[in-house]
Amino acid sequence: MAMTADGKIATANRAVASFGSMRDREHLLELRATADAVMAGARTVDSAPINLGPGPAKFRRLRLRGGLAEYNLRIIVSGSGLVNPKAEIFKRRFSPIIILTTGRASKANLRHLRAVADEVKVFGRREINFRAALRWLREKWGVNRLLCEGGGELNDALFRAGLVDELHLTVCPKIFGGHHAPTTADGHGFSCLAAAARFRLKTIRHVSNELFAVFISA
Ligand SMILES: NC(=O)c1ccc[n+]([C@@H]2O[C@H](COP(=O)([O-])OP(=O)(O)OC[C@H]3O[C@@H](n4cnc5c(N)ncnc54)[C@H](OP(=O)(O)O)[C@@H]3O)[C@@H](O)[C@H]2O)c1
Numbered sequence: 001m002a003m004t005a006d007g008k009i010a011t012a013n014r015a016v017a018s019f020g021s022m023r024d025r026e027h028l029l030e031l032r033a034t035a036d037a038v039m040a041g042a043r044t045v046d047s048a049p050i051n052l053g054p055g056p057a058k059f060r061r062l063r064l065r066g067g068l069a070e071y072n073l074r075i076i077v078s079g080s081g082l083v084n085p086k087a088e089i090f091k092r093r094f095s096p097i098i099i100l101t102t103g104r105a106s107k108a109n110l111r112h113l114r115a116v117a118d119e120v121k122v123f124g125r126r127e128i129n130f131r132a133a134l135r136w137l138r139e140k141w142g143v144n145r146l147l148c149e150g151g152g153e154l155n156d157a158l159f160r161a162g163l164v165d166e167l168h169l170t171v172c173p174k175i176f177g178g179h180h181a182p183t184t185a186d187g188h189g190f191s192c193l194a195a196a197a198r199f200r201l202k203t204i205r206h207v208s209n210e211l212f213a214v215f216i217s218a
Pocket of ligand 1: 001
């Protein structure tokens with residue numbers, strides 16, 4: 001996640017979500033080059049022209065050298081099954097697109113999703129059961145390493161499920177402010193200190209004006 005110095009991942013009006021440097025963008029592609037699949041929440045996929053793909057040939061070569069498929073799988077999470085079928089991600093068909101949804105998705109929504117995705121799978125009644133979903137992704141699609149690229153609501157669900165092994169944060173020298181600006185983890189959150197997801201710092205480095213931190217689950 002790229003975040004401002006005040007912890008925001010987009011402006012309150014959601015108009016700006018891309019604000020890191022070229023180095024941060026490259027860092028994102030390097031991370032994608034280590035993962036079998038890249039995942040994002042429905043509001044992230046809807047709100048920006050992203051395709052969750054591996055990017056230029058040098059990153060695809062990196063994947064192949066690391067023993068991964070040339071193109072990563074792409075996963076979208078939507079409990080309601082409401083994903084814009086015209087979103088950029090559906091325009092590029094270089095690798096399978098899997099949608100994880102819940103019993104809240106109507107029959108009509110499921111039909112619409114099945115028309116644009118390679119597989120649509122229901123996990124849980126109202127919220128995705130991520131533990132079961134990740135097990136299925138490993139068994140059916142061979143996903144051993146999954147990179148989640150947000151947004152804040154999806155991240156929160158993964159933190160609460162205790163499924164985040166590593167957290168890569170880029171701190172950018174900007175302040176967005178605003179009560180309603182999304183952060184690295186929104187959603188329900190944790191209600192007490194004892195329950196909070198805990199990490200320890202693995203590495204930190206700065207490149208120009210940005211900090212690149214990696215935390216691992218404690
Ligand atoms: N700076 C960065 O690095 C970065 C990275 C990613 C995103 N962003 C920005 O963050 C904003 C989006 O963040 P967001 O928090 O609003 O949205 P989000 O996490 O991308 O997507 C939220 C949606 O995902 C689904 N979802 C999440 N957790 C779920 C669960 N446990 N069970 C079922 N469904 C679940 C729901 O879809 P349904 O409503 O369809 O049920 C929910 O509305 C955008 O402005 C984006 O550009 C910034």
